[in-house]
Amino acid sequence: MSVSSPMLLLDIGNSRVKAAWADDAEAPLRMLPTEPHDADPAGALARLTLPPQAPAQIWISHVLGAAGEAALDAAVESRWRFRPQYARAVAAQQGLRSAYVEPVRLGVDRWLAMLAAYHLAPAGAVVVDAGTALTTDVIGADGEHRGGTIGVGLLTAQRAVLGATRFATRDLSAGYDGGLGRDTETCVRQGAMLACLGAIDRAAALAGPDSARFITGGDATQLLPYLTGPWQHRPLLVLEGLRWCAAAASPAALAGGALHD
Numbered sequence: 001m002s003v004s005s006p007m008l009l010l011d012i013g014n015s016r017v018k019a020a021w022a023d024d025a026e027a028p029l030r031m032l033p034t035e036p037h038d039a040d041p042a043g044a045l046a047r048l049t050l051p052p053q054a055p056a057q058i059w060i061s062h063v064l065g066a067a068g069e070a071a072l073d074a075a076v077e078s079r080w081r082f083r084p085q086y087a088r089a090v091a092a093q094q095g096l097r098s099a100y101v102e103p104v105r106l107g108v109d110r111w112l113a114m115l116a117a118y119h120l121a122p123a124g125a126v127v128v129d130a131g132t133a134l135t136t137d138v139i140g141a142d143g144e145h146r147g148g149t150i151g152v153g154l155l156t157a158q159r160a161v162l163g164a165t166r167f168a169t170r171d172l173s174a175g176y177d178g179g180l181g182r183d184t185e186t187c188v189r190q191g192a193m194l195a196c197l198g199a200i201d202r203a204a205a206l207a208g209p210d211s212a213r214f215i216t217g218g219d220a221t222q223l224l225p226y227l228t229g230p231w232q233h234r235p236l237l238v239l240e241g242l243r244w245c246a247a248a249a250s251p252a253a254l255a256g257g258a259l260h261d
């Protein structure tokens with residue numbers, strides 16, 4: 001067990017902040033309540049309800065760009081008096097190798113989810129992050145990222161079709177099911193659902209039958225009942241990857257992890 005203060009891990013997505021404490025490399029992450037950030041992640045950081053104990057380090061993954069990062073630096077510095085460390089999408093890390101011609105352009109959330117998946121299933125995996133956007137990534141044997149897709153998330157798909165057309169809709173908030181709609185609202189919901197399921201099924205088919213299948217993101221529980229095959233739901237996959245990244249950068253802070261080289 002590490003004797004130092006725990007590390008605070010933050011994943012700042014397109015709509016929400018996910019936070020967890022990492023006590024050491026093997027203990028389960030301790031998740032904090034997820035916060036919507038309404039396009040003000042630095043503000044959401046300042047409002048995060050945390051125990052009084054100061055973190056030893058703060059590791060952040062975000063997809064906000066340079067201006068967003070400067071705001072995060074300022075928010076962390078004013079609250080904790082030190083700077084956070086950032087995970088980056090790189091060409092290769094711990095045996096995982098990016099398929100991107102320009103590796104820094106890959107979303108760090110995708111990179112970290114893959115890093116975690118690669119540690120869980122080194123023989124190959126397909127990774128789905130069902131968030132605001134729905135991304136898929138395929139990792140072949142030996143850590144070779146083969147590529148992925150970026151598509152609409154469930155809510156984003158509904159909003160996109162409503163924004164591009166003119167028909168009237170009523171309350172869209174009812175649940176999803178596996179089938180076809182017989183009213184406008186159900187047709188819109190099911191259109192979004194099938195778009196997501198189709199992207200996931202196609203990516204899994206490209207990955208091949210022997211690949212492990214991981215799904216994470218805010219819409220994973222909605223999608224899971226309608227997916228076929230042995231999908232593993234890992235709600236914290238991005239934060240798990242962030243911990244691998246932190247452990248590689250400062251092994252002493254997270255002693256005890258078995259890292260691939």
Ligand SMILES: Nc1ncnc2c1ncn2[C@@H]1O[C@H](COP(=O)(O)OP(=O)(O)OP(=O)(O)O)[C@@H](O)[C@H]1O
Nearest residue numbers: 013014015016130131132133153154155217218219
């Ligand atoms: N309490 C909630 N607040 C907002 N969205 C939620 C909530 N619970 C589930 N969701 C679903 O989660 C999705 C957003 O997923 P998630 O929170 O994983 O990603 P995000 O932070 O918005 O963006 P990213 O794609 O960058 O991860 C939405 O499409 C929504 O349907």
Ligand SMILES: CC(C)(CO)[C@@H](O)C(=O)NCCC(=O)O
Nearest residue numbers: 063105106107108109110133150
């Ligand atoms: C696709 C999202 C928005 C998913 O959160 C994120 O991974 C991102 O901003 N990616 C950058 C573009 C890319 O991955 O190629």
Ligand SMILES: [K+]
Nearest residue numbers: 013109129131
């Ligand atoms: K995401």
